[in-house]
Amino acid sequence: MADEHRPLREIARPFVVGGPSGVSVRDRLKGLTVEDEKVLRVVGAHMGSLASRDLARRVRDGLDHSTDTWAARKRDLTAESSSRWAGSVTASTHDQWGLSRRAQHAHLQSLDAGIRMLRHRLSLPVGEKGSRGRPGGYRSKHEWLHKSRRLAILEDRHEQVRAEREAGKVSVVRGGRRLLNQRHHLSVADKTLDQWRAEWETSRWFLTADGESGKRFGNETIRVTPAGEISIKLPAPLAGLANAKHGRYVLVAKVSFPHRGEEWRDRVTGNRAVAYRIHLDTVSGRWYLDASWTRKNLPVVPLNALRTGGAVGVDMNADHLAAWQLDAHGNPVGAPRRFDYDLTGPAPHRDAQLRHTLTRLLHWAKATGVQALAIEDLDFTDSTTREKHGRRKRFRQLVSGIPTSKLRARLLSMCAEANIGVIAVDPAYTSRWGAEHWQKPLTATHRKTSRHAAAAVAIGRRALGHRIRRRTAPPRDDQSDRRGHRTVQARPGTRGSEGHCPRVPGPRTRSVRAGHGQNAVDQDAQDRSGRPAEYVQLILSL
Template sequence: MQHPGTYQTRVSAYADVERKTGDAALSAYGELYGRVQRTLFAEVAAGRSAVSLQSEYLKRYGIPARMFNAVRVSLEGKVASVKAQQKLRVDSLGRRMARVERRSRAAASRGCWEQVHQQKRRLAALQSQRAALQEDMEAGRVRLCFGSKRLWRKQHHLAENGYANHQEWLREWREARSDEFFVLGSRDETAGCQLCVATVADDGSLTLRLRLPNCLMARYGKYLVIQGVRFAYGHAQVLAALESNAEYTRYRREHGEQAVRATALGQAISYRFKRDAKGWRVFATTNMMEVPVVTDQRRGAIGVDLNADHLAVAETDASGNPVHAFRVPLVTYGKSRHQAEAIIGDAVARVVAYARAAGKPVVIEKLDFRRKKARLEGENRRYRRMLSSFSYGKVKACFLSRGYREGVEVQQVNPAFSSVIGRVKFMERYGLSVHQAAALVLARRLLGCSERIPRRRVAPVGPGVQVAFSVPARKRVKHVWTYWGAVSRQLGPALAAQHRLGRRRGPPNPVQVARRVA
């Protein structure tokens, strides 16, 4: 399966026009694109079909059909994203409401009526949010704010947000609604994109010839030529896609349209232009070249346990025995979005490079991290801050993308009871942290290792502290996770008690082997 990759660089030079004129042409394109997209969204929301509006929009705005298709595809993606988020938010609100109800009942049993009152207020707010979302879903209503809700709300507090008057805010609002546009590509078009044709210059850089809409030709001409485009990362991928498109053209000329469609030649290259404080950037998206897989789980596996402040890594041999374990810092709290992405990328790159050198696949958790975030209420403040700033989806996507580029398999397994199993079976035995032990369980799970309850039924729950547990009698054959679930329910209160005692945080002390007392 092919994976798309997106690469970016800054627009630095134009052919035959000054930098200011070239930037103005891109801004005019962005303004037109944004206006068409907002109008199309309004008409689609009113019940009209986007496809049926194509001919009307081509005449009304003087745009080519490929530009309309780019607007339509981009808008459909945004609408689909909002609809998916609606379902997720309804589920999340339901879980949060259930937790608030449990806390309210617990407070009532203790006679804490002030807390009960606050929990009821919180519950009413959540119920109102959920009812509004469900009403939107039933009506098929999608709410989109082009320019961002945050910027829209700033007009009501101009001085607090640094605006001298409403005109300043309005200028920024209009710029935000026209700061990007999308150019859709296709494998059967010239150089993979009809409206933005890339050619390779003598120095290896790219020249982009952007076809401007008819309504802008009088001011800026038919084409805007961007020179000296070189992607710091992924330039070779774009060059390979262009070469594949050239092969597609040659093969089609020699064998015909039907024959070339049956081949794997040709790659679509789509471009997105985005304006920021320094100027315009161009993003190119195309399928990445396939890299031979260099890992084999017959050598073993490398498990990775994802945590709010680090990655716990454990390597095993082919039999599931631990070989090496280490910790990769991953603190994203207090960082900007770009800083967090860089930190995540560096951490993932380190793990993938280690896996490539070892020739073993990476194993990560296959879980719904939204459920974990829904349990934020009731946790301590430090943990809530860390978890709310942690992007499990970004880490997962980074692992999959990096692994594909490096030829490293990235497998996902069910993490059920991995922390409990690691704590009971491997933490003390191999001198691992609880997270490294959980990573070891993930790696062993990929290899098909069974995790039976040990004979010695004690588990460390803190530095120098252990707790004994029992296992239900096996009256009938059940899955081993059934018994680990019983163990988890027994260890939970002990771990909570240790937390209430205020045990210091940090690396655990070496756990001493328990000695039998006569």
């Protein structure tokens, strides 16, 4: 039960989540010759060194960056490659710098949250319990002393990060900081020095070309014909390696893009922009080509249109998705479904688990005929901090294990292909009220409803515009009042209709025996056809 003295926070309105703005497909480069691989390695290493130098210059410019400094960097890169290669390098550099800038801001916010929480808990007496969702004081003087030292460390780090942000200084590593740190922990990463070196050098290559509308096949740097022939415009210092006209090198391998191949051919045939990226998987030794393009002016189905066919409420958890179909009136239909996944192991395994789980979910949703999935707009940034739940390590690991961002991004892209809309709702009180109002009524002798399945019902009802609190079933005796009246459903405009209903004093129904109601003494207040005798005599005397 919720605390009656604690006010409920305002619940945001549901909204339709927009689909993905871009598409990316991949195909393997099969049958490459030794000369082809040599050219790809040389071009990738050369352009990678130019990209590293350009990124270093951009970081040194900091907040002094301007169109003049951008033009100067691009001129220097053009002399050692080409104008289009230089444009792709500078665009990638700006994306990396902007990503590092946003990560720095997020780190600063995390430090702020940690400092506020530490100051709050240190201000409380030792051993004081928390209340209203806020943690209490620390358990012992030793822990209080340790946390006071940590507060000083966080304040010093916060001041350092804030100074770097104001100066426009960021930290970025081409190839990834995680891979860089593995150099000093090769045994933990289960890699040899040669394996790490090969992966490190490969990750720093640059074989990316941005598309350009109106140009032949949508890309002049890495050109792929509708038949799948791949040619690369070599940088100026490597023009001697060309095997075709105009300083181009044509690869033996061809691509067809089995997935979205027709859509890709329509774009390259119409000379619309397509970006390409060539990369090597050092573990398998295979080369791949990625093609990507943007989608513009995608139609968004209105919220009311999605609600007409009902929805499937989905509750995200650390190891499974709980789903339940609801009709347009918010009533659960059929039985709940559970889609399990295992997010342990390497990243490819985790990504495959999410794809497989979402595929099963979408197949079931298509079979039910609904037009939308309802999910929670979750953000566990504050709940995963060690300052708020320091001793509750397993709880922090549980919350951190819920794949909110990855699952949401993957779900949006897959729902767009299945023509299913996604409605995001406020996650406030869905688990609590779902368990309170729906878990017990939906439990039968042959089925035990879990708390997560009840939360899925609450999520779906909120997405459909209904209140979570349900209308209870009528009494057993033909809807009579002999066993008590049914609970009245709150109207949409009633304030606090999703909260707890206080008991109204007096009789709960109109069917009250004579002499037992709150107006039993006042005969005029009774619902009767006649009037009191004293009132009739008074009228006759007038």
